[in-house]
Amino acid sequence: MSLENIAPPTAAPAPSDFIRDLVAQHVAAEHYPKIHTRFPPEPNGYLHIGHAKSICLNFGIAHEFGGVCNLRMDDTNPTKEDIEYVESITTDVNWLLAGWADHCLGLTPAQAPFYASNYFDQLYEFAVALIKKGKAFVCDLSAVDMETYRGAPDRPGKDSPFRNRSVEENLDLFTRMKNGEFPDGTRTLRAKIDMASSNVWLRDPILYRIRHTEHHQTGAQWCIYPMYDFAHCLSDYIEGITHSICTLEFEVHRPLYDWILLSLDLPRPLPHQYEFARLSLGYTVMSKRKLMQLVDEKLVTGWDDPRLPTISGLRRRGVTAEALRNFAYHIGITKYNGVTDVAVLEHAIREDLNKRALRRLAVLRPLKIVITNYPEGKTEELDAVNNPEDEVAGKRWIPFSRELYIERDDFQEVPPPKFFRLKPGGEVRLKYAYIIKCDEVVTDAAGNPIELRCTADLDSKSGGTTAGRKVKGTIHWVSAAHAVDAEVRLYDRLFTVAEPDTEGDFKVHLNPHSLEIVTTKCEPSLRDAKLETRYQFERIGYFTMDKDSQLSTNNPQLIFNRTITLKDTWAKALQK
């Protein structure tokens, strides 16, 4: 075979979408010296998987086109913001970028994120410039009057009586606003555009408001704060952003974004805004307000509750950054507002974990069995592969003895058709060990099985003469004497319906069984479990150790979170 016929290694195809297509055109046309994007969260809550989509888009573009993406705190409203959030945002962004796009992360020379509040001085000067150009004025209308004057989408507004103040008076009033001479809500700085515009955002929008509130970054330095529309386009401009990418609801703001930059007569190139559809995911809620409500009302344990779609929650649950990035890649970028099936997320998580998780045996709901033909007091160490998907992961040994635990679900006294686990008189293979046969069922007073007495085919373990014997089922187990106990937190969907926030109170759809805690019997090697390591409890699901685990005490307590179950085609068959 000639060299040319050998297929090149298949690289993951570069994502393509309407925004990347545009960027590619701009690159080809040498429109900008360098592509510069930004991710600009307001530090008023924790980041969620919808932000992850945006992060992957903005940093992905920087990555693919040799550009930079700034992390910027859009902190123009001190009443809603907190330093706790800037810290969590920084952590989450770094976590999502690690090993992928760290080199694209734009930070200040001090290695800190950018802050819109860093630009308060410049922003103030821009406002003054706008006043001098006769394009902004100080308005004394109250909030209620302002609303009346604004009109409605299908009805024009009318000019403020303060619209035609002289430049000198506006300058004087704005300076005095800044100096703290007026109480909150008494005056605003407004752009002078068009009160009859069909776009409500062009009806003399407010640029600055008075707020005698301390800011988490600038302290008591300011008592006037810029509005989003004024601060955002100019922050983009100051940072040299080329592509300012945001979600669809800002589409109607774009004319204002452009108006401010154009009115200031700034040197080109100017940044441009592009919009894409935000993520909505089935069986969860995504708005910061609703997430905040769940946290505040203690319906979850905190922002990093593993049931939440927050980045910190997903991370604690055991989802890796790579899985999240793959998910973002698979859902694409469009302007269509759809609801993504959680199955897509779940698939991305399983696909990732299958490759990396160390296999372990653990029994969630134990049922004791005794191998009557196995000597009392004997212990064997059996060979078990750590990960059939990854030879490098190696092997470990697991102890086998006369008394074991198996999963309660793996035994049925009166089995349904096609049940090929353990049943009276039936045979099953114990994973990595022997084929056993159930001879006797010991029950309690109520008739529930409490112990199974079995015999093993002692030649059937790996390497034995009957090792190749086919039995239909293989089940997991742990040696009773060697098992270590662990608390296992089984998470399920937070809501019982696919779209909990379409109407009414979303909280009525909360799933009462979204968390179940069980004490499990684990194979002894799990005593050395690590926080960063992902595990698959064979035939059950993927698990990761929770930070609540107590490891340093002389009575260590292991806690595992179930990231996600394995696909269970048997459970599905049973439902039919």
Place this chain on the structure above:
RNA sequence: UGUCCGAUGGUGUAAUGGUAACACAGCGCCCUUUGGAGGCGUUAUUCAUGGUUCGAAUCCAUGUCGGACAGCCA
């Protein structure tokens, strides 16, 4: 009854005037010391009506449906 935006299998996306494709979900089979993973197969799609064109998911017109916008929030 304003302005802007959108509509492709069940779901999310691709096709940029030239064979409607991919992933997830579903279904079936094979394989399996995980009812996992994997392999193979399969079901199902261009909102409607007109127009332009040799040819339309793509361009045009009209309509329908859906979303966003009337915070001194972002």
